[in-house]
Amino acid sequence: MSQAFRAPCPTVPPRRPSAAPRLAALLASAAVCAALAPAAQADEAADSEAQAVDSVIVTARRNPEDPPVVAAARARLSETPGAVAVVSAESYRDRFAPGTADLLRDVPGVYAQKKWGGDTRLSIRGSGIGNSSHNRGVLLAQDGVPYNEADGYGDFQLIDPSIARFTEVYKGGNALRFGGALLGGAVNLVTPTGRNAGAENLLRLDGGAWGTLRGHAEVARVAGDWDVFAAATGQTADGWRQQSAGQEQHASLNLGRSFGEDREVRLLVNGGYVHQEIPGSLTLAQALDTPKMGNPGNVALNYQRDMGSVRGALQTRWRLSPSTVFEGGVYATWKDLDHPIFQVIAQESRNWGAFGRFDWSGELAGRRADAFYGAWLRLGDLDAAQYFNLRGSRGAQTAKSRQNATGLDVFGEGRLFVADNLALVAGGSYGHATRDYQSYALPGVATSFNLKQDLDFDWFAPRVGVLWEAADGAQVYANLTRSVEPPNFSALSPTVGGFTPLKPQSAWTAEIGTRGRRGPLAWDVALYRAELSHELLNYTVSPSVPASTFNADETVHQGLEAGLDWNITANLRLRQTYTWSDFRFEDDVQYGDNRLPVVPEHFYRAELKYEHPAGWWIAPNLEWAISDVWADYANTLKAPSYATLGLGAGWKLPHGVNLFIDARNLTDKRYVSNVSAITNAGDPRVSTAVFFPGDGRSVFGGISWAF
Numbered sequence: 001m002s003q004a005f006r007a008p009c010p011t012v013p014p015r016r017p018s019a020a021p022r023l024a025a026l027l028a029s030a031a032v033c034a035a036l037a038p039a040a041q042a043d044e045a046a047d048s049e050a051q052a053v054d055s056v057i058v059t060a061r062r063n064p065e066d067p068p069v070v071a072a073a074r075a076r077l078s079e080t081p082g083a084v085a086v087v088s089a090e091s092y093r094d095r096f097a098p099g100t101a102d103l104l105r106d107v108p109g110v111y112a113q114k115k116w117g118g119d120t121r122l123s124i125r126g127s128g129i130g131n132s133s134h135n136r137g138v139l140l141a142q143d144g145v146p147y148n149e150a151d152g153y154g155d156f157q158l159i160d161p162s163i164a165r166f167t168e169v170y171k172g173g174n175a176l177r178f179g180g181a182l183l184g185g186a187v188n189l190v191t192p193t194g195r196n197a198g199a200e201n202l203l204r205l206d207g208g209a210w211g212t213l214r215g216h217a218e219v220a221r222v223a224g225d226w227d228v229f230a231a232a233t234g235q236t237a238d239g240w241r242q243q244s245a246g247q248e249q250h251a252s253l254n255l256g257r258s259f260g261e262d263r264e265v266r267l268l269v270n271g272g273y274v275h276q277e278i279p280g281s282l283t284l285a286q287a288l289d290t291p292k293m294g295n296p297g298n299v300a301l302n303y304q305r306d307m308g309s310v311r312g313a314l315q316t317r318w319r320l321s322p323s324t325v326f327e328g329g330v331y332a333t334w335k336d337l338d339h340p341i342f343q344v345i346a347q348e349s350r351n352w353g354a355f356g357r358f359d360w361s362g363e364l365a366g367r368r369a370d371a372f373y374g375a376w377l378r379l380g381d382l383d384a385a386q387y388f389n390l391r392g393s394r395g396a397q398t399a400k401s402r403q404n405a406t407g408l409d410v411f412g413e414g415r416l417f418v419a420d421n422l423a424l425v426a427g428g429s430y431g432h433a434t435r436d437y438q439s440y441a442l443p444g445v446a447t448s449f450n451l452k453q454d455l456d457f458d459w460f461a462p463r464v465g466v467l468w469e470a471a472d473g474a475q476v477y478a479n480l481t482r483s484v485e486p487p488n489f490s491a492l493s494p495t496v497g498g499f500t501p502l503k504p505q506s507a508w509t510a511e512i513g514t515r516g517r518r519g520p521l522a523w524d525v526a527l528y529r530a531e532l533s534h535e536l537l538n539y540t541v542s543p544s545v546p547a548s549t550f551n552a553d554e555t556v557h558q559g560l561e562a563g564l565d566w567n568i569t570a571n572l573r574l575r576q577t578y579t580w581s582d583f584r585f586e587d588d589v590q591y592g593d594n595r596l597p598v599v600p601e602h603f604y605r606a607e608l609k610y611e612h613p614a615g616w617w618i619a620p621n622l623e624w625a626i627s628d629v630w631a632d633y634a635n636t637l638k639a640p641s642y643a644t645l646g647l648g649a650g651w652k653l654p655h656g657v658n659l660f661i662d663a664r665n666l667t668d669k670r671y672v673s674n675v676s677a678i679t680n681a682g683d684p685r686v687s688t689a690v691f692f693p694g695d696g697r698s699v700f701g702g703i704s705w706a707f
Helices: 021-034 044-049 068-077 172-178 284-289 296-301
Strands: 084-088 110-116 119-124 138-142 166-171 185-190 201-208 212-223 226-237 246-258 263-277 304-321 324-340 344-364 367-390 393-419 422-439 451-469 475-485 505-518 521-533 536-539 548-551 554-569 572-585 602-611 616-625 642-652 657-664 672-675 691-693 698-706
Touching: 068 084, 068 166, 110 672, 119 138, 138 172, 166 172, 172 185, 172 393, 172 422, 172 451, 172 475, 172 505, 284 672, 284 691, 344 393, 422 475
Parallel strands: 138 185
Antiparallel strands: 084 166, 110 119, 166 185, 201 212, 201 698, 212 226, 226 246, 246 263, 263 304, 304 324, 324 344, 344 367, 367 393, 393 422, 422 451, 451 475, 475 505, 505 521, 521 554, 536 548, 554 572, 572 602, 602 616, 616 642, 642 657, 657 698, 672 691
16 A cells, blocks of 8 residues: 555545535445444454554554654644545665655555656646646645745656655645645655654665666764754666666755754755656557657757756744644745757746744633644746757747746634544635746847736635544544645746636545554545536647647546555565546536546556565565556547556665665566647647657666664
8 A cells, every 4th residue: 555544434424515416425425335334443452463564544543663753644644634645765665766656656546657767747636637747736845845836837856755754645635734725735755854764874775777876875863952864865877768868966954953842943955956868758659669769859859857956944843832833934945947848948946935834732612622724925936048959959049038926825724523533624725826927029039029917816725524533543534625726837828919818727626535454454545526617738739839728617536546455464465556537527518528638547556565584575566557548638549558567575684784676567568657638639730649658677676774
């Protein structure tokens, strides 16, 4: 299952405000599921002796295989009446995990699939489903500092899983603690401190297929009230496909000073540099017959991405009273991008912000209660320029612009325990965002133009829910949440005529789920339905023109997210995750009830792991995209379903030494791992070179030494 969460179905459908009839029907149908939930009667003593799993389950019960810092994170997130997850570093330390796709692969409901190198398509519950590149609809952050620009646009390449102690995943409206109201929610990597890193020193070396070599080193120290954690990672790879070589370096520092229990101040600094060639997408025939080839246009123009960034934050956690704790901070980031594609995109951005959140616990009307409330302010400016692409070098300048964006979220949520094990939850967020754009006419460049335009957006996103917990920690939850996402600058695509006339995307999402552990089984199941208005959908115009964005009318995203861990014996564990994603238009004038492309409707992963008492282990695994995947909104072209087999093995030696082997796609299956959305593959004017071939057979290995 990964590091996510699980809980049982409620016996009584929760109260809810009036919404669309189908939302009501979803919550009402949950009562049927309730009858199937096991009774909460497990004996606590027997359960504590049972073999616990390294899963992503969040319950009030501690998983003894997790270190205390991860167990504490699980307990904290288990207070959320919705689908959340914690991915501990322990869950992927014994395999090759250089990027976001490897970090999030076992979290149900999270579609994180590698396209090439460090480039990943990330979608949670269909967020940003049509984006051909980059991230939209999910907040990506490290220690609460966003990788997203202030307008919501984001990238994955600067994320290094090696420097995360654990990662929090908040699906959809369950990310209210971060203030936002995005359809996909938030993913937050938490850096180790000198006190919880797990070892004073760690050295690690990975390598394998396609000239891949990665080194990682970290130190952790405590000196009285002070602690420090520092880490560095370097990686190089030739790449499996033509035009896919790359290298990257990352560094991180976490320096803290304690002033007593629940009182500390921290300085966090991290930086990174990524150079990545871009092989691009192919036709379906090319992806399956000659998958190693690069897109001819990408090769001819030497498509690549060079990106550097420095990020810093000063944060505090401070107990103000026995009932109130404050967490807050200020941060600033700088990023430079040199991006030869159809033209050379050159951007330098600066983002800064401040956030503060109060956590309170006490009583209300004689009942136990708790709440959090706060605000988050984000500001950013970006200088953008474009040049003719001369095989990866800059030619004459063709465009110049400046983009300024702001965002403000004021948020809060409270829980009132109407019974010892039953809490009613209510909250919401107010959001305000601006988009200010200025472009400049360049002498002698007919395509350049002067334009000054600005937009303002305001919204309120309420949330109600219920959370029930059994004596053994198993939980049932339900909630109804509104999400709102204003368009970013890429979607607005300004021309001489101004911004593309887009409306903010909004949705009502109803969710019900259960998570817990009972004897040898641990589970995490969530069922949701989101009814969207004005969904921001992208489609590829042609290989040489960036994706365009339009508002759909009404669309539906609904699905099931399920994880199950079964400790068959003390040394044998079966981990399974399954995601059903039913995303479609609803009575659309052009597309009727067609399915939305990109994300497979049925996706399954499984791993059977045997651990020998002598310290060695072996784990065959399966990844299965059970259904074909549409590539166009007209539903005329599909990528075929696929299944790949892998094998992991390792040996835990004395004195903190670990060895591992990670073999992937053992049958050398030719398959499509990703597609970019297009309008209608049957239209001869539309390019169908939108398929990304999955990696061929590969073997990686590594050694780490903690001392």
